[in-house]
Amino acid sequence: KAPFTGVPGTDKERTFIAIKPDGVQRGLIAAIIARFENKGFKLVALKMLWPTKEKAESHYADLATKPFFKGLVAYFSSGPIVAMVWEGKDAIKTGRVLLGATNPAAAVPGTIRGDLAISVGRNICHGSDGPESAVHEIANWFAPEEVSDYPRSLDEWIVSDN
Ligand code: GDP
Ligand code: MG
Numbered sequence: 001k002a003p004f005t006g007v008p009g010t011d012k013e014r015t016f017i018a019i020k021p022d023g024v025q026r027g028l029i030a031a032i033i034a035r036f037e038n039k040g041f042k043l044v045a046l047k048m049l050w051p052t053k054e055k056a057e058s059h060y061a062d063l064a065t066k067p068f069f070k071g072l073v074a075y076f077s078s079g080p081i082v083a084m085v086w087e088g089k090d091a092i093k094t095g096r097v098l099l100g101a102t103n104p105a106a107a108v109p110g111t112i113r114g115d116l117a118i119s120v121g122r123n124i125c126h127g128s129d130g131p132e133s134a135v136h137e138i139a140n141w142f143a144p145e146e147v148s149d150y151p152r153s154l155d156e157w158i159v160s161d162n
Pocket of ligand 1: 063068071072101102120121122123125126127129
């Protein structure tokens with residue numbers, strides 16, 4: 001059985017995707033989830049939670065030296081988020097493609113940020129940026145029993161071996 005954090009590089013690759021407080025406030029939960037569902041990725045975990053300041057700080061620990069860190073932590077802990085784990089081949093990299101560039105001004109139309117956001121400080125969504133951060137972030141926000149490992153018969157119409 002695969003670890004609940006997934007197995008990067010396989011069909012069981014998993015990524016942590018979050019709808020940030022502004023995405024929730026703006027009523028974009030369904031629209032963002034739809035991008036991932038329509039793409040063909042499989043939702044294996046989902047919950048709403050209100051991040052504490054401490055949890056936001058640890059989530060963004062790698063950015064602690066940035067001038068915008070304090071504002072970023074305040075932003076991420078300013079209301080409930082929707083935390084999710086999505087599974088599928090290249091879910092980490094392709095998930096970032098669906099989100100679009102960090103700065104919505106540079107994000108191309110067709111991406112979530114490119115279509116739905118304007119400011120880098122209010123860019124509505126988060127996605128793991130690599131295999132190590134995906135494993136770390138999934139474990140940081142979810143307990144093993146919150147992630148559902150389930151077969152999907154539709155997969156033969158979405159995934160081919162080559
Ligand atoms: P991401 O992985 O695409 O989310 O981007 P980063 O990991 O580089 O940054 C994390 C988050 O910090 C981004 O999603 C933005 O919300 C925020 N951020 C990044 N750069 C800036 C910036 O220059 N100014 C502000 N205000 N926020 C930023
Ligand atoms: Mg990042």
